[in-house]
Amino acid sequence: MTAVPPSSAVVERLRAAGCVFAEEEAELLGTAAGTPADLAALVDRRVAGLPLEQVLGWAEFCGLRIVVEPGVFVPRRRTGFLVRQAAALAPPHPVVVDLCCGTGAVGAVLAATLADVELYAADIDPAAVRCARRNIPPGVGRVLEGDLDAPLPSFLLGRVDVLVANAPYVPTDAIATMPPEARDHEARVALDGGADGLDVQRRVAAAAPRWLAAGGSLLIETSERQAPATADAMTAAGLVTRVARSAELDGTVVIGTRPGRQGGDEPAVGRAAGRGATRPATSPRRMPPPGVPTGRRSADKQHVTRQDLSQGSPRSPRWFDPAHQADISAALDSHLAAGVPERGPFSPRPERVRELAELAAASTLPARAALLRWGALPASVRSHLLTSWFGTAVRRSSAA
Numbered sequence: 155m156t157a158v159p160p161s162s163a164v165v166e167r168l169r170a171a172g173c174v175f176a177e178e179e180a181e182l183l184g185t186a187a188g189t190p191a192d193l194a195a196l197v198d199r200r201v202a203g204l205p206l207e208q209v210l211g212w213a214e215f216c217g218l219r220i221v222v223e224p225g226v227f228v229p230r231r232r233t234g235f236l237v238r239q240a241a242a243l244a245p246p247h248p249v250v251v252d253l254c255c256g257t258g259a260v261g262a263v264l265a266a267t268l269a270d271v272e273l274y275a276a277d278i279d280p281a282a283v284r285c286a287r288r289n290i291p292p293g294v295g296r297v298l299e300g301d302l303d304a305p306l307p308s309f310l311l312g313r314v315d316v317l318v319a320n321a322p323y324v325p326t327d328a329i330a331t332m333p334p335e336a337r338d339h340e341a342r343v344a345l346d347g348g349a350d351g352l353d354v355q356r357r358v359a360a361a362a363p364r365w366l367a368a369g370g371s372l373l374i375e376t377s378e379r380q381a382p383a384t385a386d387a388m389t390a391a392g393l394v395t396r397v398a399r400s401a402e403l404d405g406t407v408v409i410g411t412r413p414g415r416q417g418g419d420e421p422a423v424g425r426a427a428g429r430g431a432t433r434p435a436t437s438p439r440r441m442p443p444p445g446v447p448t449g450r451r452s453a454d455k456q457h458v459t460r461q462d463l464s465q466g467s468p469r470s471p472r473w474f475d476p477a478h479q480a481d482i483s484a485a486l487d488s489h490l491a492a493g494v495p496e497r498g499p500f501s502p503r504p505e506r507v508r509e510l511a512e513l514a515a516a517s518t519l520p521a522r523a524a525l526l527r528w529g530a531l532p533a534s535v536r537s538h539l540l541t542s543w544f545g546t547a548v549r550r551s552s553a554a
């Protein structure tokens with residue numbers, strides 16, 4: 155599509171309509187337009203009050219471009235905190251469910267970030283489900299339509315490692331005070347959480363334990379003010395609950411973990427190597443029936459996990475050596491400190507590199523942290539590291 159350079163008149167129209175970042179918005183709209191007439195139509199919609207993301211048809215979320223249709227909830231920056239918390243709790247090869255998925259943004263980023271995810275996402279709104287199916291195509295995950303957990307396949311019972319939900323949590327009376335972009339252009343079902351905002355969250359909390367694996371966690375985004383009530387609902391459902399807060403992102407997440415059979419309330423990640431052994435006999439590990447695409451290893455999962463943790467990968471047998479990982483971290487830090495100067499055509503964007511670094515830092519899994527950092531480094535830096543570890547020049551392909 156041809157970019158149409160926006161005129162100063164376009165910038166002025168946007169500014170007059172209250173767009174604080176009028177120049178940046180004009181640029182983005184110009185990039186989305188094929189012709190001057192297209193640009194005029196896009197500017198008309200923006201001036202009429204539609205969220206920029208719905209006009210463009212996409213939103214930037216945690217470094218991914220997420221498809222957003224008119225009427226569908228635009229993923230918020232604060233929800234990046236829910237993603238970070240979920241990523242930090244995920245064991246190797248996790249089963250992840252994103253309830254009330256909207257565009258599927260949370261699930262899509264988790265699938266892009268974590269290795270070997272079996273992902274399911276569900277929403278009640280057909281427009282949201284349409285978007286989610288574009289953001290989570292087959293092969294990445296399955297998107298289902300229906301009321302909360304009703305559409306989830308029964309083979310997931312007792313198998314879910316990470317269940318995330320950014321369900322609506324605005325109290326009904328507070329919707330009138332929301333900015334018009336949200337109030338008038340996002341579906342009511344995406345915002346309205348009932349009298350105290352917690353109606354849907356309570357239903358999610360009550361439904362979660364039967365889906366969660368022992369040691370698996372439910373993570374619900376909420377507000378700082380509502381967090382104690384969200385936590386109460388999760389405690390009432392039998393989960394061991396804590397609240398996580400990011401002042402930087404203004405995000406609050408309540409995390410409830412289903413205790414393990416041996417009385418542990420630690421999250422799954424803390425005992426990844428032996429987690430299969432802690433599943434209660436009443437909650438056997440159920441595998442998808444034949445023919446269900448999972449995109450991951452299944453029947454030998456426990457074996458593979460142990461092997462991965464104890465032996466490392468053949469390409470880099472020292473993934474689990476702290477000194478090796480410290481080298482990677484140091485290289486990443488100096489790369490970031492230098493302002494990410496080197497960018498090839500396929501390198502991640504600088505903000506994506508920082509996002510990966512933050513996720514890696516939040517992860518307690520050394521291999522995952524190392525791999526994320528490794529992926530964030532340019533080929534020349536990886537090649538330099540390999541040469542210093544293995545004492546010989548390494549072909550570019552093996553530095554990938």
Ligand SMILES: C[S@@+](CC[C@H](N)C(=O)[O-])C[C@H]1O[C@@H](n2cnc3c(N)ncnc32)[C@H](O)[C@@H]1O
Pocket residue numbers: 227228229230233253254255256257258259260276277278279282300301302319320321322323341343344345354
């Ligand atoms: C606040 S939006 C969040 C969307 C997405 N998780 C995100 O963070 O961008 C809440 C979503 O919950 C969905 N929803 C509301 N009630 C639901 C229900 N009973 N069952 C399934 N989805 C529901 C809405 O359609 C909407 O997409």
